Amino acid sequence: MSGQTHASASASASASTSASASGRTPDAPRGAGTPLRIVLADDQTLVRSAFAMLIASAPGMTVVGEAGTGREAVALARSAHADLVVMDIRMPDLDGIEATRLIAAAGDLDQVKVLVLTTYDTDEHVVEALRAGASGFLVKDTRPAELLDAIRTVAAGDSLLSPGPTARLIARVLRTPEPGDSADRAEPAPGALDVLSAREREVLALVARGHNNAEIAHALALSPLTAKTHVSRIMGKLSVRDRAQLVIAAYESGLVTPGAAPQPPD
Template identity: 90%
Template sequence: MSASMSGRTPAEPSGTGTPLRIVLADDQTLVRSAFAMLIASAPGMTVVGEAGTGREAVVLARSQRADLVVMDIRMPDLDGIEATRLIAAADDLDQVKILVLTTYDTDEHVVEALRAGASGFLVKDTRPAELLDAIRTVAAGDSLLSPGPTARLIARVLRTPDPGTAAEPAPGVLEVLSAREREVLALVARGHNNTEIAQNLALSPLTAKTHVSRIMGKLSVRDRAQLVITAYESGLVTPRTALQPPA
């Protein structure tokens, strides 16, 4: 899958130049070792811990002050979904980003991981450069959700009866948003960054960013990945309309 939502080169995370602190969570030692070697070869990143279970991932994220956890979904003791949920819910771990790994991009558990607080997902056979780009993208605060795979995945999970029929947004979910905010949310779900949203709606990038932040606050979601899930589940965006260019 693409290494970013719109195919752009991911921005370097802001900060003081301190390397990104990464925890690798996978029950396969060989997988962890391969990822650790790859990350060690990249500037600006360091692996501060390796976990074989979801519970270990939560402990290491806290004790090692991790910036990001590369999280496998299927692990013993505590799976990646529950581990993600625990990290996302912990006040002292609110800076930790989660990048979920899965064997197939049709894995229905991916949606649950995104709901739980993950910022995106990659398949395990992704190319090394894409994994490094994905880490940078998520650490910088962006979602890693390619519109095509995401649309197909959510359609499968939600079992949309007619992907070509636009549903009315669920009032209980989106009634707190203004008409403009719904337009912004739809563009987020289509994979647009703030600059692209600004161009589509004739706004300044700062105004677009402000709209996105307000939407996240109103919907009480952790990041843009959860905004995408909300847009699909509410019916504001359907798998077919997500792949169409904006009007």
């Protein structure tokens, strides 16, 4: 099924109509063969249009709304019954970080995933977006195929944490606070991971370096299923919702020290 674009400059009737036409309620699971319902949030119309055209050409995806502010993005996520919001960080009225936090905290939006957009080299707010509940981040100049893969990855419930980039970005941000912000940043809490076993700490360290379950299994001589089980248990013990927040927890606890970019396991 090819994607269809239902554009809306705000949380307007067009998005509500599209949501009603789908027959889904906010709590209804997305059935097999049902296209992913995506909201695009960016204050640049040309960026939204380019992403919308790309998604419209992809099978299994449909854009159900476009938002120019974070407040519109939250409203559209709800009214259009979105599965995923592609969220720019820097927007007027309500920025992408606060919008992500509102989506993650809303009980009726707990199934909505957020994929944040960043310029990477200059945007040091992406860590706050991950803390707020985003499932991953993507650079704005990424290749079209990578954007579509990222959407599928996050919508499937996985975090977009490829080896290296996420860890490097988090390390840079934690190492270099913004001017005047150092007093507000939490100090590492060595005891925060006391609930984890030694093996779970090893697994968490690898997650923090951006490794997937297969790479973790290879590095620790485990089966992929065992590695996946460890990751799930760690998330439960630390009360976090996804791997992105595990990365934050590992750095803030001091388990992983900001420094050189890690390499994948041999």
